[in-house]
Amino acid sequence: MNDASTAHNCHSCPLNCGADRAKGPGACGVGGTEGIGDRDPYVTAFVARAARHYYEEPFISGVNGSGAIFFSGCNMKCVFCQNKDISSKITGKPVDPDELCNLMLRLQVRGAHNINLVTPTPHIELLVQAIPLARAAGLTVPIVYNTNAYEKVESLKRLDGMIDIYLPDMKYGGITAARKYSGTPNYFKVASKALLEMHRQCGKLVLDERGMAKRGVIVRHLVLPGSLDEARTVLDFIYENLPIDTQISLMSQYTPPPGMEPPLNRKLAKKEYNRIVEYALAIGLDNLLMQGLSSAVNSFTPEFDGFLE
Ligand code: SF4
Structure with missing residues (x-):
């Protein structure tokens, strides 16, 4: 249970x-006592799905899948969110630290290469209790922190030593798109500091003998149609602040939800994606994972219709 010093008003994230x-x-939509029984509301999350997931980067998914735990709720409200079913409403089953620990162990028993915490930002209090429990109970696979990068440095510091792999999606490089598409004009200012902290904790990507991610940071960027300047700014930041061989995952999978206005009402054009790849290579960032445009289909979004595989 929380004591008086940690309970009450949440300031875990930049909101x-x-x-x-x-x-x-x-x-973020997280909180309240509805549906959680006698669990402590300060350390309870709703998990929409916990299953092996095959659509992350190859060194995360491998052949057995990544042990993805999809949390409900999110501290960003991106208009193009592919996971709106779980980010904008709270769904799934409540878990407290013991139950989350058990979920991690069950995914490991099923052969998952890692535990992939998806949208974990609002759940720092839960994670700092559950991860040590899981390690003590025999969890040996790496823990992946799969985040929108809209994180506070002081919250990330609380996870120092618990997270093996940070997987931040650096969404924007400026103010305008971050404000317009996600309502977070300070996104880049905040996320860039968070990225430096992630790198301080885990460093460059290290693979094991099977080619699976063991430790480090993988920086994602989803290239949005009509937002090439955003992508260039993110790449410039990496070039200027992180090692030149930082692992970057340049994603092209943007899929327009119904009702989007231009330019978000279309998929990314091949020439747009190619220009960003060429830009990254031109400035020397060549540790690039590229994605075919055929990835821009909804099938990469899991169905949130079952809790545990
Ligand atoms: S994590 Fe959720 S409750 Fe906490 S500050 Fe952020 S938005 Fe508010």
């Missing part, structure tokens, strides 16, 4: 909404 999550949800 700083200050919600008392025992009384009701914060801006």
Whole structure:
């Protein structure tokens, strides 16, 4: 249970909404006591799905799949979110630290290469309790922190030593698109500092003898149609602040949800993607994982219709 020093008003993420999550949800949608039984609301999350997942980068998914735990709720409200079914509403089953620990262990028993915490940002309090429990109970696979990168450095510091692989999706490099598409104009200012902290903790990507990710940072960027300047700024930041051989995953899979306005009402053009790849290579960032445009289909989004495989 939380004591008086940690309970009450949540400031875990850059939204700083200050919600008392025992009384009701914060801006991320997480919180409140509805449906959680006698669990402690400060350390309870709803998990929409926990299953092996095959659509991450090859060194994360491997042949057995990544042990993905999809948390409900999110501290960003991206208009093009592919996981709106779980990011904008709270669904799934409640888990407290013991139950999350058990979920991790069950995924390991099923052969998952790692534990992949998807949209973990609002759940720092839960994670700092559950991860040590899982390690003590025999969890040996790496833990992946799969985040939108809209993170506070001080919250990430609480995870120092617990996370093996950071998988931040650096969404924007400027203010305009971040404000317009996600309502977070300070995104890049915040996320760039968070990325440096992730790198301080875990360093460059290290693979094991099977070619699976063991430790390090993999920087994702989803190239959005009509937003090539955003991509260039993100790449410039990596070039200027991280090792030149930082592992980058340049994603092309943007799929327009219904009702989007231009330019988000179309898929990414091949020439747009190629220009960003060429730019990365031109500035010397050649540790690039590229994605075929055929990836831009909804089948990469799992169905959130079952809890555990
Ligand atoms: S994690 Fe959720 S409750 Fe906490 S500050 Fe962020 S939005 Fe508010």
